[in-house]
Amino acid sequence: MSAHLSPPLHPPLAAAGDAKKPDAARRASCFGGGGDHHHHPKKPPGPIAAKLALASFLAVIVLLAADASLAGAGAHRRLRRQYLHYVGDAAAGSLSWLSVPDRPNxxxxxxxxxxxxxxxxxxxxxxxxxxxxxxxxxxxxxxxxxxxxxxxxxxxxxxxxxxxxxxxxxxxxxxxxxxxxxxxxxxxxxxxxxxxxxxxxxxxxxxxxxxxxxxxxxxxxxxxxxxxxxxxxxxxxxxxxxxxxxxAAGNASLPALETCRAADFSRDAWSGRWTRLARNDSCEEVDAEGRYRCLQPDHPCEAPWCDGPLGALESNGWVYSAHCSFRLFAADAAWRCLDGKWLFFWGDSNHVDTIRNLLTFVLGVTDTSAVTRRFDAVFKNPSGGPETLRITSIFNGHWNMSMNYLGLHSLRNRGFRQLIRSYFVSGDRVPDVVVLNSGLHDGCYWTSIRTYAQGADFAAQFWSGVLAKVRARGHAAPRVFYRTTIATGGYARDLAFNPSKMEAFNGVLVEKMRRHGVLTGGVIDNFDMTFPWHYDNRCNDGVHYGRAPARFVWRDGKIGHQYFVDLMLGHVLLNAICNG
Missing domain, CATH: 2.60.40.10 (Immunoglobulins)
Structure with missing residues (x-):
């Protein structure tokens, strides 16, 4: 159940009926001569750098250890566990997890x-x-x-x-x-x-x-x-x-993954993996609703790879983990976490899919008609509990919500900037969590890395200014996360929003946002999550991983499609929001 909210006062933008068709040349650049973006489917560091990094980390450890000693042996043990989590315990024959180093400049x-x-x-x-x-x-x-x-x-x-x-x-x-x-x-x-x-x-x-x-x-x-x-x-x-x-060699073992906490979202790039913890070999086709309900909904996760109901992912046993593992939320736990919160999303149409899937698969909301490219609505716990959740979503593919292919350049529209600011500078509260995304539309607009870097810097300055206005009003700044853009799949691997370009654009924007102090929450690396499944169109229609389940011919010619990659993203978002 949901209720639309009246938007804050802002200058009017072009109505949906005023939309014009996108420029043909730009459209062709996105699709190699044709197509529809919203198609409905038929460096490891060298020795010196490594030593410097280790020396810096050990210096921090020494300082933290001094503080921990004042808090007792329990704090010291937690500090040691955190240290061993990253570097492994050589004395005990432990190994370390593969990771991607930070990429300065x-x-x-x-x-x-x-x-x-x-x-x-x-x-x-x-x-x-x-x-x-x-x-x-x-x-x-x-x-x-x-x-x-x-x-x-x-x-x-x-x-x-x-x-x-x-x-x-x-x-x-x-x-x-x-x-x-x-x-x-x-x-x-x-x-x-x-x-x-x-x-x-x-x-x-x-x-x-x-x-x-x-x-x-x-x-x-x-x-x-x-x-x-x-x-x-x-x-x-x-x-x-x-x-x-x-x-397996000897008694060497990897450190057990721990459930992600707030600090775990500080990494700019992840290096995770999908593991299969269960499998129903008789589950080969979708059901009447187009869903892959292969395991019982409450089929449990296996520690330390995840925690919670694995069956809720509808992945037939697959689950994602990175430098930490993720909790999979049952509806009651998710509502307890989100009760009274205000979530603000700004990004491409993949955001719309994720919000709808989060509401449908996790929170049990059946009426998601409010979830469109641009909306501001309050949702109530459908089980009858008192919990409520406000979600605002602003599509950034274009300042006119019925058009496409501007991406970050949409911020050059003064009315669009004022619309976004209005949710942060009016009323007696501001969003609790903000999830930003650059989006696939940028691949269609920006002609080079140099011009995109300029657009990214403008966007980062804009969001830095929004946070400054929030603080000037005496409010605490919301926790801001950047959700990296997906790795486009199948046929879309070749196009203007191909994985090579999107990975580069992700790196540029994360760096700009960091330098301007925008990422108060951190990074959610959806590019790493989607990449292992981007080689064909079984889990995506090329540009979306979260299309609603349906029993009809998918893009690869099979009935139905697998949507669990986006469901996993929804649970990762809940970890970022709830495990702070």
């Missing part, structure tokens, strides 16, 4: 590499293959490579031109996938800038049984995925499909 480094001059045969050559010395020998013999489970394995490979010669410049975009019977992850890739690249693999011993497949796809070459019209530059060649086996 992300925008400047990206621009410098993008603008690196050519001028020599190895620089001007085009990548056609790769050489992975440590894996190619066994693969050529048809044999799997055996690796230790739990360990982090780093592999270096070289980009080769058509003649088999090494290149000496980076910029190629590789999609790397590691899949097993109960494990699916994106190994992080580092572009070293000299034609060499590296990726890291890790599989927890709990999921090491069975064969694994390492797949490497060259999606774009020489930063061509960042071009305005990227579809004509696509390469999309599968260069490797390598069989792997993982074996």
């Amino acid at each position: 992300f925008t400047d480094d990206l621009l410098a590499r993008w603008l690196a001059p050519g001028g020599s045969p190895c620089r001007d050559a085009r990548t056609a293959n790769i050489s992975v010395a440590a894996l190619d020998g066994a693969a050529a013999r048809g044999e799997p490579t055996t690796l230790g489970a739990g360990e982090i394995h780093e592999f270096t490979f070289w980009a080769l031109d058509e003649a088999g010669r090494r290149r000496c410049l980076g910029g190629d975009y590789f999609e790397v996938d590691l899949s097993g019977p109960a494990w699916k992850a994106r190994p992080p890739v580092e572009d070293r800038g000299d034609g060499s690249y590296s990726f890291r693999l890790q599989v927890a011993p709990r999921f090491a049984a069975g064969g694994f497949r390492l797949t490497v796809v060259l999606l774009f070459r020489s930063f061509e995925g960042l071009k305005f019209s990227s579809a004509r530059f696509k390469y999309r060649a599968e260069l490797r499909r390598v069989p792997l086996l993982f074996r």
Whole structure:
């Protein structure tokens, strides 16, 4: 049940009936000559950097330990557990979890590499293959490579031109996938800038049984995925499909994941994995409502990979975890957390799907007609409890909510800026939590990384100004999260909002928001969550992972589709909101 709220006073924007068709050239740039955005479906650090990082971390540990000693042995034990969670306990034979290091000066480094001059045969050559010395020998013999489970394995490979010669410049975009019977992850890739690249693999011993497949796809070459019209530059060649086996070694073990707390959202980029904790082999088709209800709704999670009702994800056992694990919320727990809160969303149409799925699948709200591109409504607990929740959502694909393909440039419209501010500068309260997203529309508007960086800086300054006005009114600033833009899937991997461009845009905007002090809550890395499922259209229609379940022909020709990736995002959002 919901009730619409009257919006705060603001200058009128163009009505839906005033919408004009988007510019044909810009539309073509998004879809490679046609299509509908809302189609309904038929670097690991080097030795020196590592030492400096470790020294800085240990210095913080020393200071915190001094404070902890004043609070007693219990605080000291908690501090030690936190330390071991990140670096592992070597004395006990523990290993550490794979992670993505912070990326200082992300925008400047990206621009410098993008603008690196050519001028020599190895620089001007085009990548056609790769050489992975440590894996190619066994693969050529048809044999799997055996690796230790739990360990982090780093592999270096070289980009080769058509003649088999090494290149000496980076910029190629590789999609790397590691899949097993109960494990699916994106190994992080580092572009070293000299034609060499590296990726890291890790599989927890709990999921090491069975064969694994390492797949490497060259999606774009020489930063061509960042071009305005990227579809004509696509390469999309599968260069490797390598069989792997993982074996447990000795008594080494990984630190147990802990449930995410507020501090865990401070990382700019995640390196998680999807694990399968249960499976109903007889559940192959959707039910009459188009849903994959393969497990009982209360089928429990397995610690430490998650906590709560695994069956509620409707994923047939798959669940996502990162440097911490996530609680899956039952309806009563979610309502207790959200009661009286005001959530404010600003982003693309994926936000709309997530809000609707959160209401439907978690909170049990059946009437979600209020959830449109732009709305402000109060929802009541449908079970009869007294709890209420206010949600405001402002679509940012265009300042006119019936149009598309402006993204962050929508903020150049004065009326649109005033509309957003009005929710923060009028009345006796402000939103408790703000979830921001750049969005796929940016891939269609901005002609280069340089122009996007300018737009991102403008957006970050705008939101910094909004928070400043909130504080000036004597209110506490809301907790602000940036939810990274998805990795577009299937056919959309080639288009103007391709994964190469969206990953770069995510990095730029997160950096700008950090520098302007906007991210008071942190980052929710939906790009990492969606990437392992972006190779086809089973979990997405290309540009959405949360389309409502339905029993009809999906984009890949099968009946129904899998929507659990977006359901997982809803629970991750609840962890960010409720576990502070």
